[in-house]
Amino acid sequence: MALPLMPKATAVWLVENTSLSFEQIAAFCGMHSLEVQAIADGEVAVGMVGLDPIANGQLTKAEIERCEKNQDLRLKLLVADLPQVASRSKGPRYTPITKRGDKPDAIAWLLKHHPELSDAQICRLIGTTKPTIAAVRDRTHWNVANIKPRGPVMLGLCSQRELEEALALAIRRGGVPRPPEEAENLYGEDQDDDSYSSEREDAR
Structure with a gap:
């Protein structure tokens, strides 16, 4: 089934601007x-x-109104007459050498904000390995003193759409999003994480 561009952002708009059901x-x-x-x-x-x-x-106002009147109906995506974007083949994601040092930061961010993602999903999303994820999670990574949680999209390790698709899949598989207050306590503040800062001080 074809999905709209940036599904989560689209869902936010539909929640805020329509009376469509969650389903x-x-x-x-x-x-x-x-x-x-x-x-x-x-x-x-x-x-x-x-x-x-x-x-x-991707939708018409009439289509939204049609479905608002009957919650048993489903929205139909307008498909543009454009060539399909070629999907990335399976296998390890190539990451430029200049960005490889950013992966632990991205892992820390994903563990903090999206624990519903499995290690396998994180591996595919940013092209890392399960031992590296475990090391970041357990704070045994060789460069733990310098790790700062930063989003993989901002770092250029994946696209926003790839991240949203991974999150949607995780939710469908039963993953539970972490409440904001719990996420805040997992790694502290983004960009300037207190727990990592203290370890940097110890390393000196």
């Missing part, structure tokens, strides 16, 4: 209804700007 939004965006409910409750995608599917030609 309808979840079906359209390829997400679990509980994740959509978490968006509505402000537990997931906090601060994310919604993406208007009408403005980008």
